[in-house]
Amino acid sequence: MSLINRPSTGTLAMIHTVPGLIPVFESLARLDLPGWATFNTLDESLLRITIREGTLSALTMRRLTCMVWSAVDAGADAVVVTCSSLGPAVEAARPLCPVPLFRIDEGMAIEAVGTGQRIGVLATLRTTLDPTTDLIRRTAARLGHDCTITSVVSDGAFERLSQGDTEGHDRIVAQSLRDLAPQVDVILLAQASMARVLPSVRGAMGALPVLTSPEIGMRHLRRALIA
Numbered sequence: 001m002s003l004i005n006r007p008s009t010g011t012l013a014m015i016h017t018v019p020g021l022i023p024v025f026e027s028l029a030r031l032d033l034p035g036w037a038t039f040n041t042l043d044e045s046l047l048r049i050t051i052r053e054g055t056l057s058a059l060t061m062r063r064l065t066c067m068v069w070s071a072v073d074a075g076a077d078a079v080v081v082t083c084s085s086l087g088p089a090v091e092a093a094r095p096l097c098p099v100p101l102f103r104i105d106e107g108m109a110i111e112a113v114g115t116g117q118r119i120g121v122l123a124t125l126r127t128t129l130d131p132t133t134d135l136i137r138r139t140a141a142r143l144g145h146d147c148t149i150t151s152v153v154s155d156g157a158f159e160r161l162s163q164g165d166t167e168g169h170d171r172i173v174a175q176s177l178r179d180l181a182p183q184v185d186v187i188l189l190a191q192a193s194m195a196r197v198l199p200s201v202r203g204a205m206g207a208l209p210v211l212t213s214p215e216i217g218m219r220h221l222r223r224a225l226i227a
Helices: 019-032 044-053 058-073 084-096 106-115 126-143 157-162 166-183 192-205 213-225
Strands: 010-016 036-042 078-081 101-103 118-123 148-153 186-189 210-212
Touching: 010 019, 010 058, 010 213, 019 036, 019 192, 019 213, 036 058, 044 058, 044 084, 058 078, 058 084, 078 084, 078 213, 084 101, 084 126, 101 213, 106 126, 106 186, 106 210, 106 213, 118 126, 118 166, 126 148, 148 166, 157 166, 166 186, 166 192, 186 192, 192 210, 192 213, 210 213
Parallel strands: 010 036, 010 078, 078 101, 118 148, 118 186, 186 210
Antiparallel strands: none
């Protein structure tokens, strides 16, 4: 599927599993794809079931594929799935998708591999950590870069966030960032919800790059979709 000489206007469908991130991606789409219209679809159960089962099941992958095809039938010229836990399902659907189909963490993986050899991945869910780590490993192999990957789960942070304890979530993630920083050249935050912690730890991180998927992911779409 070639992305060369694509028009500068079109319709982007964004598939979400977290309702609170829809305004974030809408704002980024207006910034990075100003000629494109957007529409959103949301199914929280895709992520909830994946968390409950501890793995991305064939059924969940099929359900996501149906959402992608529904978006295409609704007029989407491109589709992005904003949940990193569903990344393998996106890649499974891509060969048969008639329009460009993206996982939101692709751009972040490319930038990380080009930034440093020692790459840290931080997540609050194992179901997000493993697909992101695998994506980085395959991206490095495809681009011919050597890297070592240190993957860490901020234990308890997601549970705090699910209970409405945002301060507890932020405190755990911040400590994980501080602990991981001396071991790596760059850190990826595997979930968009973790980015809220960055302002509180910038001083402790120094010049260490910390990458998040929404901004980098949408810039990746811009490069791919606008000729």
